[in-house]
Amino acid sequence: MSNRLPDFDPAHATDEQKAVLQEILSGPRGNLNGPFLGWIHSPEFAQHAQRLGAFCRYKTGLPLRLSELAILVTAARWRSQAEWYIHYPIALDAGVPAAVADALREGQTPTFDNPDDGLIHDFAVELFExxxxxxxxxxxxxxxxxxxxxxNLVGLLGYYSLVAMTLNAFGMRAQGQTELPFAE
Structure with a gap:
């Protein structure tokens, strides 16, 4: 998964690390895919970050389609391989059109049929740029x-920027990821 961090062995986890892992696995995510096995090297940070992430992903007040669109804008902005790989299928399932997602990945401005989608895109791009x-x-x-x-939208954009920075800084890939959506 990463050659920059030591391999994490749950059998040798501290009590703090075990508590974080258990909370993540028993929560709405149900898996450790993403930045969590990087953050676990700092369990206090991991606990705060994963709780913020659960809020940003599931409780922003935005429909899932708009949250996932904002995440894709962020992943494309950071060219975050794992973040894109994880969220692309979720975004499509939530109703983000494939043409919109593909345009984002290619660094183009999509054409939006839904004005809310265009607003989320414009908001995120303007704030990032x-x-x-x-x-x-x-x-x-x-x-x-x-x-x-x-x-909450500003928080979501900030949180997923943190995720992207973590994944990029430590060279992390998603579980099962064999292809990269962005050239390196």
């Missing part, structure tokens, strides 16, 4: 989703 949001984009998002969900 300019590190700010124009009043117009911010106001559109708040008018459509409300302040709480916009706060």
């Amino acid at each position: 300019s590190r700010r949001l124009s009043d117009a984009t911010y106001d559109r998002a708040v008018d459509r989703f409300g302040h709480v969900t916009v706060v």
